[in-house]
Amino acid sequence: MSNTDRDDGGGAQQGGAPSPDALLPTLDEEQLGVLRWVGREWGRVSGDPEAWRRALPVDPDLGRYPAPSEILPVRFGRFVRVSPVGGQPSGVEATGEDTRPSRLGRVGSGVRHVLLGAPLRSTAIAYERMRKVVALPVLSADALSSVAYGPEAMLAVLVLGGASALSYSVPVAATIVFLMLAVGMSYRQTIRAYPHGGGSYIVATANLGRVPGLAAAAGLMTDYILTVAVSVASGMAAVTSAIPSLEPDIVAIGVVVIAVLLAGNLRGVRQAGVLFAAPTYAFVLAVFVLVALGLFDAADRGFQPVAAPRLTATEGVDVLLVLRAFASGSTAMTGIEAISNAVPAFRPTEWRNARTTLTWMVGLLIALFAGTIALVHLDGVVPSAKETVLSQLAHRAFGPGFLYVFTQAATAAILLLAANTAYNDFPRVLFLLARDNQAPRIFLRLGDRLAFSNGIILLSVAAAAIYAAFDGRTAPLIPLYAVGVFLAFTLSQAGMVVHWWRLRDRHWRKSLAFNATGALLSAIVFITAGVTKFTEGAWFAVLVVGLFILVTTRIRHHYDVVGKALELHPHAVEVPSRTITPPRSEDGAKRTNAQTSSPEPEAPTEAQSEAETEETPEEIHPLSIVPIATLDLAGMRALAYAASLQQPVLALHISPSEDEAQRFREYWREWGDHLPLKIVVSPYRTIVAPLVNYIESLHHQRPDLTLTVILPEIVVRHWRHRLLHNRLAARLRRALRPLPKIVVTTVPFHV
Known part of the structure; x- marks a missing residue:
């Protein structure tokens, strides 16, 4: 996830950022050295990165959003329709609006929509160049x-x-x-x-x-x-x-x-x-x-x-x-x-x-x-x-x-x-x-x-x-x-x-x-x-x-105190304590082949969606998704936790620009590229809309999967400091609640 809505205090303004609006913090040489060391430690306990990729039961490449230069303004509107990644989703507003709120919530949403308009689904801001x-x-x-x-x-x-x-x-x-x-x-x-x-x-x-x-x-x-x-x-x-x-x-x-x-x-x-x-x-x-x-x-x-x-x-x-x-x-x-x-x-x-x-x-x-x-x-x-x-x-x-x-x-x-x-x-x-x-x-x-x-x-x-x-x-x-x-x-x-x-x-x-x-x-x-x-x-x-x-x-x-606590330090990064291996690659390949053989997977009926029938562990087919903003201690802990479950894992980074996406790719390679990574370059310049859209698209690609979204969460001591951190997990839960078989969990990091 991008720093726009990430729940941490890191990311101070860095001198070498590619643009004035850059959100991804720049890692200095010392932190890059620690990142490489952490990657080597991961290499000792994790399986072959290619095996993790083969174990994925989904195709993570669902398409892309248009580049900002491709989003042209209409005559009087500021917003332009953008085709969502992975096709047209159904049922959930991309902005995180719960489609099945309480009666009081429906009244509040109705008043807000009359005054402010409905939340914008699959849209982006068009910036016009003025004469x-x-x-x-x-x-x-x-x-x-x-x-x-x-x-x-x-x-x-x-x-x-x-x-x-x-x-x-x-x-x-x-x-x-x-x-x-x-x-x-x-x-x-x-x-x-x-x-x-x-x-x-x-x-x-x-x-x-x-x-x-x-x-x-x-x-x-x-x-x-x-x-x-x-x-x-x-x-x-x-x-x-x-x-x-x-x-x-x-x-x-x-x-x-x-x-x-x-x-x-x-x-x-x-x-x-x-x-x-x-x-x-x-x-x-x-x-x-x-x-x-x-x-x-x-x-x-x-x-x-x-x-x-x-x-x-x-x-x-x-x-x-x-x-x-x-x-x-x-x-x-x-x-x-x-x-x-x-x-x-x-x-x-x-x-x-x-x-x-x-x-x-x-x-x-x-x-x-x-x-x-x-x-x-x-x-x-x-x-x-x-x-x-x-x-x-x-x-x-x-x-x-x-x-x-x-x-x-x-x-x-x-x-x-x-x-x-x-x-x-x-x-x-x-x-x-x-x-x-x-x-x-x-x-x-x-x-x-x-x-x-x-x-x-x-x-x-x-x-x-x-x-x-x-x-x-x-x-x-x-x-x-x-x-x-x-x-x-x-x-x-x-x-x-x-x-x-x-x-x-x-x-x-x-x-x-x-x-x-x-x-x-x-x-x-x-x-x-x-x-x-x-x-x-x-x-x-x-x-x-x-x-x-x-x-x-x-x-x-x-934020400096929290950022210092989140910085990568030798021997402070959590690495899985035992050897972790992905599920058997043939299982992943079998699922992937089944998915690719059906170009248009059949969507579940309403009765099937409401009746989640898995009653034994063998009937649950999991996939862990880890939205990651930056490779700090909180992010590393979430990745380690997800990998230790020994289920297929997909790391997801949402970037506001291609420049920042490329920088994150470089950091990921420095770490060792141990887990599959998908980077979505989004025109929203926000996190919930593209994140919900992507998870929803994965759900429609494989409705039989149980998707677990694992988020790093900063836990602070004083109540007044809670106002300084976003509650991303709660927003995602509200947004994804209408979809079956999606779990949102957090990995706490106390500062």
């Missing part, structure tokens, strides 16, 4: 939507100093524009250095170390949670500006919107190009028309600013006020790193298309932000508790007609799309943390609908709680937002400075200068936001980052 014209709106929604609240957040601070403070809006906005340009150029260098995708967590961990990487991850996750809360709050503000009667219900409506986003993402909605590009392009068009019309009207009066309403200053105009406004307005840069995370999603040449798209996005962001600030300055608009700044500008330019409604609808739509973008990135960061043993392994697991369900649920609960706690208001959320965003920016760009200093390839000085500038400016905003807004809520973001680092470090410590 630049599609990638731009899909990946830029978070950044471009911030124009709806970034300028207003800046003005909301300046207005506290009265009319004189509002005169600083243009120079502060100009500074933010320069910051956008500098950070955008910095991320162009990141894309060049990390053509397979380089988010803040990956870059900071690789170049600065584990703790800075965790700090970057904490900033990112805070950013994504607040992206959902702030986007929904801003979307509700856009709606209530047009329909004021909904104002008392914004908290309830916003929570319902988050629930809809939760359900949609649990169903596995794909960001289909046309569907998700439309709101972004509509918003860009609306703001450009608004700015153009507003500038045209201002030209008639010689670009003379309209006097702002009379304001009562509640604070003095000082450096602190200006810095707070700068930190608030800088939240217009959220989402600017999304393209550097998604480089593999572009069509070839991926990194070049990603850099081009990033340039377009930064250009659009600067134009929209600067245009909005220019109109605010020329029209004398100030923030209002009843109507957003963008709504006021649209009212002045368009009146209450169609264009005004279109602008507000487009604003609400892109803000909701920006919230949905976080649902893709937040579970991804959790997946990377779990892969590196810094988050519970449940976040590696795909759910019934092939989505990272646990991460999606956690994001929704956290965002809904924060949204409700702040009464659905955007302004109080901004101080929390800026700290997380610019912490991630700062660490990512600082990591890139170290990267170029170490690499020193062609143009490294220019790249280092860009990234150093981005790191410095991001650090200034981060410190400014942390200091000036500390009492307004930034303290909470700082506290969350600190607690996050503490918790993830403790999780990493536990």
